[in-house]
Amino acid sequence: MALDQEFEKELEEEGAEMTFLEHLEELRWHVIRAVGSILVFAIIAYIFIKEIYRYVILAPGKADFWTYRMLCKLGDAVGVEGLCIKALNFKIQSIGVGDQFTMGLTSAVITGLIFAFPYAFWEIWRFIKPGLKPSEVRASRGAVFYVTFLFFSGVFFGYFIVTPLAINFLANYQLDESIINEFSIGSYIGTVATLTLACGIAFQLPVVVFVLSKVGMLTPSFMREYRRHSWIVILIVAAIITPSPDIYSQILVALPLMFLYEVSIVVSGRVERAKLEEEKGLTNL
Template sequence: MNPLDQQFDNDLDDGKEMTFLEHLEELRWHIVRAVGSIAVFAIAAFIFIREIYDKVILAPSKTNFWTYRMMCELSKKTGFTDLCIEKLNFTLQSRQMAEQFTMALTSSLMIGLLFAFPYAFWELWRFIKPGLRPNERRAARGAVFYVTTLFFMGVLFGYYIVSPLAINFLANYQLDPRIVNEFDISSYISTLATLTLGCGLTFQMPIVAFVLSKIGFLTPEFMREYRRHALVVILVVAAVITPSPDIYSQILVAMPLALLYEVSIWVSGYVNRLRLKEEQELMRRDGYED
């Protein structure tokens, strides 16, 4: 353990309060360790960047990608031949001298951020947790696990579902057959990263509901009342995320988002029940109840 962390824990045990500068120093060490973990994973990713590009980053641009193969299997069983993707009508190119090297650095940094996310969030949580009340700590127990799990579930959903559907549509969309789709590698990477990381953040909906309910800004009654409005918004978001015009792709994306909304209602109800119970216990302790 870092000496500053040990001193911070000792101060908490002794009932001492840290000064503002001590809090800043503590925060600095947490940030240094989080950034260091990102750097370690980024360096490892840069060493194996060619293998990563071939097996992971460029995989959705190939028709033998797992998602495309599963869609073809599904088309055979259902009879919807449009589901099978047999051709991706585009090529990737690099039109600037340093573009491939720059993209290797950028991709390594994003991969480092992705894999270091659990540890980086844990460092942030270690700084926040001591400032919480005992009941708040109990309510937020397992926060690192849930945040990390939801984040990686969203990333996998974005990588295996949303990104292939979007890439397929954009690659095969043509205003005129004479116009050839030749995409810059930077444009491809930007699209893949935006969709993948965007889904990772979108899957944090239950966590956002937990925080908003904890501060009293959100209630399960409110979420149930506006459930229909939320479903409309979810369908719109699904339509934006998946440019593909077929309704099957949009439903495929909208279903997990709708499920997350229902989970968020349960989370909000759980938080509100805990808060009501704590208020009743406080009133009994203060003698306001008969």
Template sequence: MSDNKLIKAIKEKGKTMEAEMSFFDHLEELRWHLVRSAIAVVIFMIGAFAYYDFIFETVIMGPSKPGFWTYRMLCKLGEALNKPGFCVKEIPIKLMNNEMAGQFTLQINSALLIGITLGFPYLLWEIWRFVKPALHEKERKAASGFVIYASFLFILGILFGYYIITPMSVNFLASYTVSASITNWFSIDSYISSVATLTLASGVVFQLPILVYILSSLGILTPKFMRSGRRYAIVVILIVAAVITPTPDMLTMTVVAIPLFILYEVGIMVAGVVERRKKAREEAAL
């Protein structure tokens, strides 16, 4: 009996060690996925650092110049609607640096942000490579376009944030004054932070359909629940639009809220597709 207990204990210990080895193997694999993602970000960062003059003057400072694409389109829209107030002819923005290493750290930080933004699709691909082996064949097929869809939505959100939300916010905040005796002098860090936050936040918010897909696959969200909560979603979307855009005018809030509402409706359709697939698999299993 004692021999049997000893053998059983050895077997249990072997299973425990095997499980621990498997866990550490997964950690090691995840580490290498993250390392490769970090290398990709560093490569894009070096590229941004090398071409920083063009990136700073054209991309980063673009929303602060009247010749920016968004302002030119607003001028054309104003001409078509006979609303000259739409045209932005001047942006009274003055930037300053009040730190010894301010401009150097500015270049490093902004190049890093650009590296993260450009490297995001590759990061998604590495995450997919890590998760894929743990999925069943049907789950792999169902999620096969994850990287493409998520990257597309992220890029779409980045473009929306950069060309719509950021210029409207910059124009409003640069022109807003409480008193004529106060002159607006913005630190360059504040400007970079605002542009980066508004742009990247839009890219993250546009991942809503992907989040809905994951929650629907886990059985947490259903299309019925999302439809019944549409009125509450509208209120939340308006609050999010008000937070994202620090401008008080309804036009800007509406421009931001409409794409978010469209994303919510797309999320309902995504949840519906997931639910139909689940029912089809259940019927096939019977």
């Protein structure tokens, strides 16, 4: 208890020393360092952009991609030949004069954003953390780790599961055999980036619930009561972030989000119990 009071006193002294403009200046430097880290990784990505395109970005559009090979093995194991994807019926073309250069820069920035995310978030967290109460700091211990873990889990899920299945559906879908699927490089990159980043952001659901529970906007009982409604919302979100009308891809996105919703109920319950214990402690004083 004495340590908490001492910590609160230090925070008050720091807050008293800094003016509003000084806070803005501090925030500016945190943002500059965060953006700087993204640019550094973007430059490194651009140096190896051809390798990134060959082995990462264009990989889900090839039949030997890891996900397709695993589906073939699964198909052989369960005796369902239809699971094996042997060919993707499409070509990627560059229509505009500067499309390849522009998409190279765009892809480098997106790659930089993904790899710099842990450091960028840590910089923002360093600015937010001093304004929290000691109990809030304890409750949010490991925030950078959990946010980063959820983000990369979503990115990997989007890249290895959702993206290849969506591309396979769109590549092999034809209104007529005379129509050839030739996607522009911008359309292809947009699909891969949207699915990958959207899943990374969507996987932050437990973090969002934690924050809303801390400020009293969410409770576990409320989340349990509206569980069925939330499932409908999740299905709608899955339909939005999945560019194909393939119901299997949408369900594949919705299932982990439903699981994360259940995890979020547990997170909200822990926040509520911590609040009750804190209130009991203050009452006893």
